[in-house]
Amino acid sequence: MRLYKAEGVVIRGRDYGEADRIITLYSRQHGKVDAIAKGVRKPKSRMRGGVQLFTFSSFLLYPGRTLDTVTQCEIIEPFTLLxxxxxxxxxxxxxxxxxxxxxxxxxxxxxxxxxxxASLHLLTREDPEVSVRFFEIRLLSLLGYRPQLQNCVQCGKFVPDKSIKFSVRLGGVLCRDCSPEDKSAFSISKGALTVLDQLTKIDPRRIGRLKISVPMRQELERMLCEYILYRAERQLKSLDFIFNLRRLVTEKETHKEIN
Ligand SMILES: [Zn+2]
Known part of the structure; x- marks a missing residue:
């Protein structure tokens, strides 16, 4: 078996044994790869920085039966702020x-x-919520899960601006006539759908120009997160983390106002 090269972002990592780390990379050349980086928790390890979460590095790997081994890595972009x-x-x-x-x-x-x-770069400088919505809708498209947002997902008819519902289960908008098809479908505004459409087309460098109101943010978050959770068929720990963090910040602000 031969060494191979991969440029990738560390998308998961956990400490293993005395000084090792097991990581998952999302690489340009091979997609998702699990690998062990030996001795990287020793203070003098040269690979220490390159295997940290979110870091974009160039790796040299040796194939193994269950896990490949990182033999070299060099940081391309550390994404320290993240x-x-x-x-x-x-x-x-x-x-x-x-x-x-x-x-x-x-x-x-x-x-x-x-x-x-691109999305990790956006997260270092733009509104994190908008950056994440940008990532979600494009990821869904690339994986073939893009929701149907223009015409009714059930009958294919054009959905007028009012009384639009979104069905997570059917993966798209429903017209008034078809809305009984999914009792759990919820209302979504035309404005929110327009923003979503813009996010699918926008050059990421211009994302800062998008102005999205708070109610619209809430609509988009509910729609995309519920749809993603349905597709993922599991809970996402990081999503709970975001919600808990937001609750803490809100409580802190309310507390400040009271005192
Ligand atoms: Zn319909």
């Missing part, structure tokens, strides 16, 4: 957990790889 700022850390954790839970092993997808990289 580990230092708690809010950004929470959102970045969600991004990588989505890749972990929705993307199959060893399935290279260059578009998805560049989407992940």
């Amino acid at each position: 580990r230092e700022d708690l809010t950004r850390f929470a959102y970045a954790s969600y991004l990588v957990e989505l890749v972990n839970s929705l993307v199959p092993e060893r399935d290279a997808n260059e578009k998805l790889f560049f989407l992940l990289l």
Whole structure:
């Protein structure tokens, strides 16, 4: 077996044994790869920085039966801010957990790889919530799960601006006539759908120009997160983390106002 190269983002990592770390990379060349990095928790290890969560590095790997072994790694982009700022850390954790839970092993997808990289960059400088919505809708499209947002997912008819419902189970909007098809479908505004459509087309460098109201953010979050959870068929720890963090921040602010 031969050494191979991979450029990838560390999307999961846990300490193992005395000084090792087991990581999952999402790499440009090979998709998701599990590997062990030996001795990297020793203070003098040269690979220490390159195997940290969210870091984009160039790896040299040796294939193994269950786990490959990292023999060399060099940092390309450390994404330090994503580990230092708690809010950004929470959102970045969600991004990588989505890749972990929705993307199959060893399935290279260059578009998805560049989407992940672009979104991590966005998270370092743009509104984290908007950056994550951008990632979600594009990830869904790349995986073939893009929700049907223009015409009714049931009958195919054009859905007028009012009384639009979104069905998580059917994966799209429902017109008034078809809304009884899914009792759990919830209302969604035309405005929110327009923003979502913009997110699928926008150049990520222009994302800061999108102005999204608070109610619309809530609509988009509910719609995308519920749909993703349905697709993932499991709970996402990082999503609970985001919600708990938000609750803490709100409580703190309320407390400040009272005192
Ligand atoms: Zn319909």
